[in-house]
Amino acid sequence: MSEIETTKIWLANFTTSAEAAKLSKEFLEYLGFSSNYQSARLAIGRSLGEGSFSETAPDAKGMSIKGNLLFDDEDKGGLLWLALLVENIHQHFPNKKITLEDLQHAVRDHWHRGIYLLKQDWDEVEGDYSKFVELLITRRAALPATMENQQIGKSFDKTFLDAKPIWLTLGQIKNSDESAQWLINGVGYSPNIALMGQAGSGKTRTMLNLIQQVYKQTNVPVILLDLGKGDLANNAELVKALNAKVLQIPEQAIPLDMFKRTTEADSAAHILQGFRDSFERSMQSKPGAKQLDAFREALKPLFQNQEEITIQNIKSALDRYYNENKIKTDSVMATINDLIQFKLFEPVSSPPEFFNQNWIITFGHAQETTKKLASCLLIDVLHNYMKCCQDAPTDNEGHRGLRLILAIDESKSLLANRHPGLSNLLRLHRSKGLCVMLASQSPDDYEGAADDYLEQIGLPVCFRTNANSTAILTNMFKSKQNFSSLESGECFSVIDNQTRKIKVF
Ligand SMILES: Nc1ncnc2c1ncn2[C@@H]1O[C@H](COP(=O)(O)OP(=O)(O)O)[C@@H](O)[C@H]1O
Numbered sequence: 001m002s003e004i005e006t007t008k009i010w011l012a013n014f015t016t017s018a019e020a021a022k023l024s025k026e027f028l029e030y031l032g033f034s035s036n037y038q039s040a041r042l043a044i045g046r047s048l049g050e051g052s053f054s055e056t057a058p059d060a061k062g063m064s065i066k067g068n069l070l071f072d073d074e075d076k077g078g079l080l081w082l083a084l085l086v087e088n089i090h091q092h093f094p095n096k097k098i099t100l101e102d103l104q105h106a107v108r109d110h111w112h113r114g115i116y117l118l119k120q121d122w123d124e125v126e127g128d129y130s131k132f133v134e135l136l137i138t139r140r141a142a143l144p145a146t147m148e149n150q151q152i153g154k155s156f157d158k159t160f161l162d163a164k165p166i167w168l169t170l171g172q173i174k175n176s177d178e179s180a181q182w183l184i185n186g187v188g189y190s191p192n193i194a195l196m197g198q199a200g201s202g203k204t205r206t207m208l209n210l211i212q213q214v215y216k217q218t219n220v221p222v223i224l225l226d227l228g229k230g231d232l233a234n235n236a237e238l239v240k241a242l243n244a245k246v247l248q249i250p251e252q253a254i255p256l257d258m259f260k261r262t263t264e265a266d267s268a269a270h271i272l273q274g275f276r277d278s279f280e281r282s283m284q285s286k287p288g289a290k291q292l293d294a295f296r297e298a299l300k301p302l303f304q305n306q307e308e309i310t311i312q313n314i315k316s317a318l319d320r321y322y323n324e325n326k327i328k329t330d331s332v333m334a335t336i337n338d339l340i341q342f343k344l345f346e347p348v349s350s351p352p353e354f355f356n357q358n359w360i361i362t363f364g365h366a367q368e369t370t371k372k373l374a375s376c377l378l379i380d381v382l383h384n385y386m387k388c389c390q391d392a393p394t395d396n397e398g399h400r401g402l403r404l405i406l407a408i409d410e411s412k413s414l415l416a417n418r419h420p421g422l423s424n425l426l427r428l429h430r431s432k433g434l435c436v437m438l439a440s441q442s443p444d445d446y447e448g449a450a451d452d453y454l455e456q457i458g459l460p461v462c463f464r465t466n467a468n469s470t471a472i473l474t475n476m477f478k479s480k481q482n483f484s485s486l487e488s489g490e491c492f493s494v495i496d497n498q499t500r501k502i503k504v505f
């Protein structure tokens, strides 16, 4: 192999027979592929999997594809394809010095044979997409059922995590000259904060103050979702202090690849399942089981075959499926039609890129559906991203470095949604250095949340409220307090295991 330089291979043309090229085109349609190289790769891979060496193709008159497109870039699998081809040639001709021409011949022949084998497979399953995939995976390739979590996200994990104690000052303890301090990354409790209180009581102001205290000490990335009126977009001081990018949804799209697989173990089916859950929760009326099935079937090929999925792709796939199966426009379609009016998200950054910057994301003019879908999706992506981050380091005393702050203002709708993603974020990623801050008006918003979820709130802060969800408040504050008699700027919180009345401002 020393005879050829890889750069020559990337620039060379690879082709197959005219017949095979024609069949390859047909496969684009069968499998919903958008580019010739996709069916070419599948065919070459299919043929390489056979024990025997491929017979020579009748001609080389098919379409030609440049090496770097056919095999992809060096760091994206190109070298792996070359290794597979070289290995295959060597198996049959151990002493051969391989030239570029040999490689071109091998590609031509494998592609030709492979596409015919795929055609046989396709006919065997009578053109049923799922059966075809199953056949390839289970019988032809005999892939293992599980795969080690490869933590691909790890290499993108650029955050410098500094493990040290991070103290926050909440205010002054009432009738004392002590200040109320809380160690956000102490040992044995969660770093998450819940702020409650009626409108105008001081939640947002306090949350922003706490975020900035952490940010000043750590420079940790902050994702701030404002699910209320969107005022935070105009808070120039905040934007400057956090050096944040502001996104106003729906006028602007979230520049994040929402469906990026961060690990090899993340299956397309799993990502689609997450999307369907989020979509279902953002619909005004709950869809039926049949609708959900159709939704999954319609989007399966898209999620399996395409990278960088947009809401437009989703709409087209649904349209096609509804047409083919003569399904009338229903509430799923109506929801998609609402969503399609805006871009919502654009697959620009990968999750590790996106979550290493500061964002203030507001939904001032967004419809409820848009707001719910975008926030649910973001939470899902964050959960998947966190899963593949390494544990955050701790210092000698066990203080954990912070990786990211997710702060959600006016989080009522998200809490009411019972989205499993949010509870995942609260429960599972403490060890990765995630801190979640939630502001919502009433403790009632936590009603129905499981106890283990409430236990994930390390610092409860409640300003004046008339709500008396006794169970929730007792769980959070460990004792009964009179929350309706709090004065402006006063809250109850739990510091050193004691409920204290605190003057915040
Ligand atoms: N930085 C600030 N300095 C002084 N007053 C503020 C500041 N931020 C907000 N306020 C005032 O404090 C009160 C509480 O505001 P806010 O935190 O937005 O309440 P909530 O989020 O609970 O509805 C409001 O009266 C508001 O006008």
Ligand SMILES: [Mg+2]
Residues within 6 Å of the ligand: 200, 203, 204, 205, 409, 410
């Ligand atoms: Mg507020």
